Amino acid sequence: MKRLVLGSKVLGSILLGSAVLAMIACGGSTTPEKDATIDIDAKADVDTDVPKDAGADTPLDRHEDIPDTPETIEDTEITELDIKADDLTPDEDLVEVRDDTSEMIEPDADIDVDTEVPDETTETDVEECPEDDLECTVVYQDPDEGCKTVLLMGWCLIDGVCYQDGEVDPENDCMACNPSWAIEEFVIRAGEECNDPTPCSTGGICTLDGQCVTAEPICKPALQCVRGRCVNGACQYSNLPKDSECQGYNKCYNIHRCDGRGICEGVSPKWCPDDNNPCTTDACDPISGECLYVPRTGTCDDKDPCTDNDRCENGVCIGDLKDCSDGDPCTLDLCEQGVCRNVPHFGFCDDGNKCTKNTVCDSAGQCVGEAVLCNDDNVCTNDSCLPEVGCVFTPNNNSCNDQDPCTENDRCVEGVCVGTPKDCDDGDSCTRDVCESGMCRHFALPNGTPCDDGNECTLVDKCQSGRCVGSSWWDCDDSDPCTIDECVDGIGCQYTPYVCENDNPCTTVHCESGVGCVYTPKPGPCDDNDACTVNDRCEEGECIGDPKDCGDGDPCTLDLCSNGVCSNPPNHGECFDGNHCLQGKMCVDGQCVGGTPVNCEDYNECTADSCEPSVGCVHTPLSGKICDDHSVCTLGDSCNDKGVCTGFPIICDDGNYCSDNLCDPISGCFYRPNTLMCEDYNRCTFNDQCSNYECHGISYFTDPISKAATLEFLKGPARPGTALDIDENPATCSPKIQMDPDRNCEGGVDNAFAALALLIDNQFGPQLLTAVNSGTLALFFEHEQPGPGAGPYELNLFFGQKAMPMSCDPTTAGCNYDVFGETVIGECAPRYTFNNAKIANGKLTAGGKQHEAVFYLMIGTYKLPVVLKWAKIEADVSMSGGKITGGTGILGGALDKRSLLAALNRVPSNQFYPYIKDNVRNHINSFLVPDMDVEGTSHLDYASIAMKFTIVSGHAVGRAD
Secondary structure (H helix, E strand, O other): OEEEOOOHHHHHHHHHHHHHHHHHHHOOOOOOOOOOOOOOOOOOOOOOOOOOOOOOOOOOOOOOOOOOOOOOHHHOOOOOOOOOHHHOOOOOOOOOOOOOOOOOOOOOOOOOOOOOOOOOOOOOOOOOOOOOOOOOEEEEEEOOOEEEEEEOOOEEEEOOEEEEOOOEEOOEEEEEEEOOOEEEEEEEOOOOEEOOOOOOOOOEEEOOOOOEEEOOOOOOOOOOOEEEEEEOOEEEEEEOOOOOEOOOOOOOEEEEEEOOOOOEEEEEEOOOOOOOOOOEEEEEOOOOOOEEEEEOOOEOOOOOOOEEEEEEEOOEEEEEEOOOOOOOOOEEEEEEOOEEEEEEOOOEOOOOOOOEEEEEEOOOOOEEEEEOOOOOOOOOEEEEEEOOOEEEEEEOOOEOOOOOOOEEEEEEEOOEEEEEEOOOOOOOOOEEEEEEOOEEEEEEOOOOOEOOOOOOOEOOEEEEOOEEEEOOEOOOOOOOOOEEEEEEOOOEEEEEEOOOOOOOOOEEEEEEOOOEEEEEEOOOEOOOOOOOEEEEEEEOOEEEEEEOOOOOOOOOEOOEEEOOEEEOOEOOOEOOOOOOOEEOOEEEOOEEEOOEEOOOOOOOOOEEEEEEOOOEEEEEEOOOOEOOOOOOOEEEEEEOOOOOEEEEEOOOOOOOOOEEEEEEOOOEEEEEEOOOEOOOOOOOEEEEEEEOOEEEEEEOOOOOEEEEEEEEEOOOOOOOOOOEOOOOOOOOOEOOOOOOHHHOOHHHOEOHHHHHHHHHHHHHHHHHHHHHHHOOOEEEEEEOOOOOOOOOEEEEEEEEEEOOOOOOOOOOOOOEEEEOHHHEEOOOEEOEEEEEEEEEOOEEEEEOOOOOEEEEEEEOOEEEEEEEEEEEEEEEEEEEOOEEEEEEEEEEEEEEHHHHHHHHHOOOHHHOOOOOHHHHHHHHHHHOOOOEOOOOOOOOOEEEEEEEEEEEEEEEEEEOO
């Protein structure tokens, strides 16, 4: 029991403060009595308004009625406020109460209350109340009703016994004291742990009706083929009989049964059909139950007699094409049902000798041709021919004539005739020295041409009639205020140190380079030449003194000093007698009288305003008082110990990293876009930064790209417009125009792939068209700086697919595309680059024998990448604003027939409809005849190909994987 004896006004304020603090402690929690009203006696002079953000009200009717309080504190004398530390337990929470001056009662400390009150207050004797020996109550003396008892916050009083918040019912541990819900009865602890008396129980849980029930099944076994029982308070376990049904976790069995030893095992395996693939191991996934066909390694038989070394790779049986080469360039090397055939070939051939040209197979089956003439008409090279490489032009160092009369000592250097320019310098900077037809001539430069006359002190030297003349003096200003700058003829600029002057006894001076004179304050005595000051001294570089004290202690005299002599004439005006609580006093007949009280109202609800004569206005903080900071951005506003109304900030968060979460005191939460660095999770951007609520990076791709709106394989005879000259030999072409031999090899274009017309018409072509039109396959070109129209530049080739928005038609301009990972290096660097791209007269050309590219064969929905050697591009383009906006072109190159056949073998068989895989491979093996010696082995090992495309503009935005 705590004892309080005090005046009714203060006591009422304390009890009301306790109730309000109880509401604050509950915050915004919802309680069963949340709609209860607060009944406060009409005579109580208490502000009951609570800010809307202070939380839900907690009813006061859990405690005794609040006593009546008089209108002013002067109405009742404060006689005693006595709470001793000995009355409280050390670990009790502080009981916080307040009155209009924000008094605090702390149970752990003695509290002394100033009992001084204004003169009109009278003392009242109050009889001390008896103690009730309860630690959870406070007994106080009410002047009108006598002794009263109230319950402390955080306690329950149940059947005359005190229980702290959270303390359980001794008779039922599913009930506990919870003052937020009830103070005179226990509250159910639903969902909390309790002591379950059931034998073998591992613990209980409280139900909604306050009963403790078993939380886990009794003696629950760890295995489903084991039975558990509670015997004499202890769990006993036994195995279920053999063949009892159970639920197994291996989904590769249809039925599971107990084995009599406590284990649930599968007894009816799931059947997985044989995929008849020698390169897979048939299995079942025990987790999903799905049949698995796991690729294996080792030997196999691909059923193709024209392959050797058959082996399993990635679940497919593949073999190397049987080598049927007879080393004769005048035979076609074929394989039929495992038997090699070498059929005579009449036409162009390769004899492996780079010193012959136009080689053909004659009627005798011999590859014959004309000798290559190696003559570069250059006297600085020795011309020869090597069969393995062809013409060789070896630089020499012979003397020569570069046909320039203004050079001397001409000699061959790295295959070029180079001479040393004739020296015509006359040593005059105002003449232009030239060599004309082998003779030196010296022309005077225009008057006014800048020159150097050799004089260090002249500034503006100019040519005059072929001579250099100085017209002004050099400025030697070194921008340093600590030097005296001047120019001396024959020497140049000289810099003499500058000495700073100082007549201030309170400073020292030095000159600081680049700054000038620096005056540093110094301490010590000085003389300010004022007789009405004393104690003259240096402070911050100035000589100051204290005013001479001429005061006589009379506010109605003037305290004056003149030439060091004090005088005190009468003061007939305003005066100050030391009382800061009165203002406007006047001297009347030598007396300081009158004045009006100082207004100390600071209009701050968090301070108590008063006036002390010695100091003036005093604003005492009312710490803990409920207040309103007039901001919807805070909750639970209260006064702090500095007299400021503060609250807990509400959380404004829209979950967007690219917006600043802000709060307006009037309107509440709002969000403003920021420019923070961020991560857009696009591997093809850098310097990601927030903009307009979204994270975007700078793309690695140059915009816009040129995208192939259409893409098709070219076929038919070799004529200009149907293919490109891949081998850069105008005398070779493929396929030949059999019906028009006079036009054979017109333009020297190469497209051996055109011989596969049947596959192009029925498989490769239609499936490529479908993929391009749907956007699942996209060819596009990136134009690096300096870009089209600015001379040779880098053209990057990519394949990819359409990106968001997916509604965009890929055959039109403006769509977004992601690149395939196979076409880039690292994150987004191009793998296939043409560094010689140029545009002349509306024609784009790029590539050649030093360049590679890639294209994709569509086999059903399977994208098969094929590398092109000797890749090149030619296109007729239209441009606007330095950007390509449209056009038509051809992509060509040479593909490795062997690699193509091996890659096709890895494509799933169901993708080759309407054909079968073996038929497609055999057709290619029979009709695709290599026409390029890309690897320099003197064998035609690569086949040329050509694809036509049309151009629209688009945007590369990221990676597809």
